[in-house]
Amino acid sequence: MVKIYEDYKDHADFLTVYVREAHPTDEWQMKSNVKEDVCYAQPKTLEQRIAIANDFVKRFKYPTQFGIDDMSNAANDAYAAWPERVYIIEQGRIAYRGGMGPFNYHPEEARAWLAAHYGEVKHEAPASAPDKSGAGTKSN
Amino acid sequence: MRGRELLKWVGVGVGLLIVAVVIGLSVMAGGLGGAYGMVRYALPHMHRGTLRVGDVAPDASLLALDGSSRFHIRERTGARPLVIVFGSYT
Numbered sequence: 142m143v144k145i146y147e148d149y150k151d152h153a154d155f156l157t158v159y160v161r162e163a164h165p166t167d168e169w170q171m172k173s174n175v176k177e178d179v180c181y182a183q184p185k186t187l188e189q190r191i192a193i194a195n196d197f198v199k200r201f202k203y204p205t206q207f208g209i210d211d212m213s214n215a216a217n218d219a220y221a222a223w224p225e226r227v228y229i230i231e232q233g234r235i236a237y238r239g240g241m242g243p244f245n246y247h248p249e250e251a252r253a254w255l256a257a258h259y260g261e262v263k264h265e266a267p268a269s270a271p272d273k274s275g276a277g278t279k280s281n
Numbered sequence: 282m283r284g285r286e287l288l289k290w291v292g293v294g295v296g297l298l299i300v301a302v303v304i305g306l307s308v309m310a311g312g313l314g315g316a317y318g319m320v321r322y323a324l325p326h327m328h329r330g331t332l333r334v335g336d337v338a339p340d341a342s343l344l345a346l347d348g349s350s351r352f353h354i355r356e357r358t359g360a361r362p363l364v365i366v367f368g369s370y371t
Contacts, residue, residue, distance in 0.1 A: 142366050153362040156354070158343060161326070164371040169318025172311065179371050191348045197370040198346060205366070206357065208343030216341035216354065221330025222367030224323070230338040230363045233355070238334055241327060242368075251364055258362070 142227075142248050146205050148262040149255045153229075155205040159194040160217040163224035187212050227251045 146155045164171045165183040174180060184190040187209075194209050210216040217223050225242035228235060229251060237254045240246060256262070306316035332339070340355040357363055 145364070149364075153364050154357060154359070155364045155366070156357050158354075158365060158367045160367050160369055162369045162371045163323075168322040169310075169315065170371075171315070174371055181371055187344065188348065191344065191346070193370050195346055207346050208352065208354070208357075209346070210341070210343060216339075216343060217367065219339035219341050220332065220365070220367060221328040223326045223328075225366075225368040227367075228332075228338070228365045230354075230358050230365065233338055233358055235332055235334050235336045235338055236362060238332055241329060248366075255362075255364075 143201075143204065145248060145252045145255065148252075149259060152259040153255060157203065157205045157207050158216050158220075158222065159190065159197075159207065159209045160222050160224075161190075161210070161214055162193070184212075229254055 142155075142157075162168075162181060162183050164174050166174075166180050167182045170180070181193050181196075182189075184193060190212065191209055194207065197203065198207060208216075214223075220226065220228060221241065225246050227237070227239035227246070227248055227250075229237035237251060239248075239250060303313075303316060306319055307313050310316045310319040338354070338358065340353050342351055342353055344351055354363075354365070
């Protein structure tokens with residue numbers, strides 16, 4: 142999503158809404174979370190959720206506007222967002238509704254919507270040696 | 282006898298279905314523990330939702346990262362499209 146933001150920030154606004162944790166330690170923790178040292182319990186207070194959101198932004202230097210959902214999960218419920226989802230709003234109406242994550246979470250569809258409206262942004266492949274790094278953050 | 286026979290096969294069918302579901306969930310979730318976690322913690326929170334393209338975008342109050350200032354989603358919509366990404370760190 143960061144790459145999509147970088148490519149289209151001159152044409153669209155981006156807002157990340159932080160919702161309830163998907164794989165906290167006290168619920169359904171994944172092995173990948175342990176491996177990547179992303180181990181947090183499900184926040185019981187808003188302060189805890191704020192702290193985790195800030196950790197995320199700091200670790201990934203996340204560039205978009207950021208909003209944190211209340212503990213009532215109002216935004217999450219209104220958009221059926223959990224665990225992850227993308228929407229595009231245009232003139233106050235839903236212009237693109239992404240699928241429910243994780244299996245139907247496809248940020249490239251949002252990119253395709255933006256490309257259809259503002260043109261495709263192409264990136265030239267680097268002319269250097271093959272990239273040997275396999276790991277990476279979520280940066281579609 | 283036929284009734285009992287039918288009942289027996291229905292029982293076998295249901296049993297096989299349960300086994301298939303457990304295996305399927307385990308494969309998706311990376312093991313039996315993951316399958317339990319998925320059913321216990323994830324499924325109750327996963328909703329398709331009722332929003333459709335063309336619907337008025339719902340509004341909600343959000344807290345900024347500083348933990349004190351608030352804003353509404355509608356305040357971030359304007360002349361340009363707004364891409365909203367929902368998610369969490371874990």
